[in-house]
Amino acid sequence: MAALHKRVPQHETGTELDINPLYFREKSCDIPRYRLPEHGVLPRTALQIVRDELILDGNARLNLATFVTTWMEPEAEQLMAECSPKNMIDKDEYPQTAELEHRCVNILGHLWNAPHEEAVGCSTTGSSEACMLGGMAMLWRWRAKRRTEAKDTSRPNIVMGTNVQVCWEKFCRYWDVEPRYVPVVPGRYHLGAPEAAALCDENTIGVVVILGSTMDGSYEPVAAVDTELSRLAATPGGPDVPIHVDGASGGFVAPFLQPELEWDFRIPRVVSINTSGHKYGLVYPGVGWIIWRGEEYLPQELVFKVNYLGGEMPTFALNFSRPGAQVAAQYYNFLRLGYSGYKNVQQTCQDIARHLAGEIATMGPFELLSDGSDLPVFAFKLRDDITGFSVFDVSERLRTRGWQVPAYTFPENLTDMAVMRIVVRNGFSMDLANLLLDDFRLHLKYLEKVQPMTQLPPELQHKRESFAH
Numbered sequence: 280m281a282a283l284h285k286r287v288p289q290h291e292t293g294t295e296l297d298i299n300p301l302y303f304r305e306k307s308c309d310i311p312r313y314r315l316p317e318h319g320v321l322p323r324t325a326l327q328i329v330r331d332e333l334i335l336d337g338n339a340r341l342n343l344a345t346f347v348t349t350w351m352e353p354e355a356e357q358l359m360a361e362c363s364p365k366n367m368i369d370k371d372e373y374p375q376t377a378e379l380e381h382r383c384v385n386i387l388g389h390l391w392n393a394p395h396e397e398a399v400g401c402s403t404t405g406s407s408e409a410c411m412l413g414g415m416a417m418l419w420r421w422r423a424k425r426r427t428e429a430k431d432t433s434r435p436n437i438v439m440g441t442n443v444q445v446c447w448e449k450f451c452r453y454w455d456v457e458p459r460y461v462p463v464v465p466g467r468y469h470l471g472a473p474e475a476a477a478l479c480d481e482n483t484i485g486v487v488v489i490l491g492s493t494m495d496g497s498y499e500p501v502a503a504v505d506t507e508l509s510r511l512a513a514t515p516g517g518p519d520v521p522i523h524v525d526g527a528s529g530g531f532v533a534p535f536l537q538p539e540l541e542w543d544f545r546i547p548r549v550v551s552i553n554t555s556g557h558k559y560g561l562v563y564p565g566v567g568w569i570i571w572r573g574e575e576y577l578p579q580e581l582v583f584k585v586n587y588l589g590g591e592m593p594t595f596a597l598n599f600s601r602p603g604a605q606v607a608a609q610y611y612n613f614l615r616l617g618y619s620g621y622k623n624v625q626q627t628c629q630d631i632a633r634h635l636a637g638e639i640a641t642m643g644p645f646e647l648l649s650d651g652s653d654l655p656v657f658a659f660k661l662r663d664d665i666t667g668f669s670v671f672d673v674s675e676r677l678r679t680r681g682w683q684v685p686a687y688t689f690p691e692n693l694t695d696m697a698v699m700r701i702v703v704r705n706g707f708s709m710d711l712a713n714l715l716l717d718d719f720r721l722h723l724k725y726l727e728k729v730q731p732m733t734q735l736p737p738e739l740q741h742k743r744e745s746f747a748h
């Protein structure tokens with residue numbers, strides 16, 4: 280979990296780094312852990328010290344919790360290393376990096392069926408920033424419209440499922456927008472279309488529809504939400520509510536695996552779409568993208584013209600400086616893979632996800648919530664009659680060989696439901712999947728014998744650390 284870090288009192292033990300004497304040519308020196316050292320060390324020494332610490336991090340390839348890319352081919356890594364000195368914001372100094380960003384926006388606009396020549400977009404640090412920009416554009420547009428009608432602008436709200444990723448909660452808190460949540464219910468683990476429309480009123484800036492849900496990988500029903508919102512708009516005095524699609528993962532999956540599914544700019548109410556280049560876009564973190572249907576959906580007050588770098592460049596971003604390497608790597612992937620290559624990668628992930636889901640479903644104690652047929656991601660829980668151990672125990676046991684399979688409880692309304700989730704990404708092979716299945720079977724045998732839950736006092740049985748999304 281991302282943390283806000285606290286200062287450490289200097290008298291505490293362990294405030295000096297303990298360094299292997301072989302790393303120094305001369306006699307070793309004291310290196311404080313939490314203060315800037317008085318003098319530096321040789322590059323190799325610094326490298327060894329940092330590397331030694333980092334071996335305790337989990338193995339990124341065995342991290343089945345993250346949606347974010349953990350493997351890129353050497354050529355891409357080389358390109359990223361070459362581009363790492365470039366700052367994305369210096370568009371005048373690095374005009375070709377800016378040109379690659381421009382091409383990527385066009386490529387994504389085309390993939391998402393954006394109206395010709397009208398769409399605008401940009402890269403971001405990830406989907407969180409992109410969602411923030413999408414939310415702001417809807418908020419500013421709603422406000423401008425209300426002002427022209429001389430109506431109150433003090434109580435904007437946004438409608439979404441309780442399964443939204445935390446970035447939307449941040450958006451609401453940071454911009455003082457009331458979140459209106461559609462609760463998840465047994466059997467519907469994401470946003471329902473009629474339920475979303477029922478929460479909308481004249482103060483609704485938009486509905487967020489996720490493709491697909493972080494909780495279980497399922498796609499929310501963009502077309503059905505569009506239909507319900509159009510029905511609402513057709514009622515006397517009914518509000519005309521736009522849709523933002525949070526395609527953090529699905530924006531790079533649906534165009535390849537479900538090209539017939541209408542979720543993008545083919546749906547009239549979809550005004551903006553975001554995605555993470557660093558998820559199924561197959562780039563290392565952090566790059567995201569957002570595209571608006573047309574310039575009228577991006578209020579001009581939000582766009583700053585930066586001219587002190589040489590040219591005059593319109594930008595809409597929360598950050599200023601950020602790496603250019605990820606954008607170059609995104610373009611590399613587009614060239615390297617093409618449509619068929621992306622389809623191949625995503626299809627391979629989906630085949631593996633569905634294989635894993637099918638096998639896990641037949642093991643006995645588990646029930647699937649999703650099966651990997653939307654995103655190559657699925658979630659599952661223990662059958663209600665399994666009481667001797669929990670999914671947290673399964674997750675813990677799997678850690679013994681390095682597998683990181685998160686267990687967590689569902690949001691409000693279903694907080695009693697604890698699930699596990701597997702995200703299959705590029706680089707996780709069928710062979711690894713079968714090894715994981717072997718370990719699942721092994722640990723289930725162990726847990727059926729040892730029954731850790733029956734040995735815990737009842738008040739502790741539900742107190743498990745939850746996974747942060």
Ligand SMILES: Cc1ncc(COP(=O)(O)O)c(C=O)c1O
Pocket residue numbers: 346404405406407408410444446489490491492493525527528555567748
């Ligand atoms: C649906 C959804 N939206 C937004 C985000 C935030 O994405 P990022 O990590 O690119 O900021 C995530 C991350 O998992 C997500 O799943």
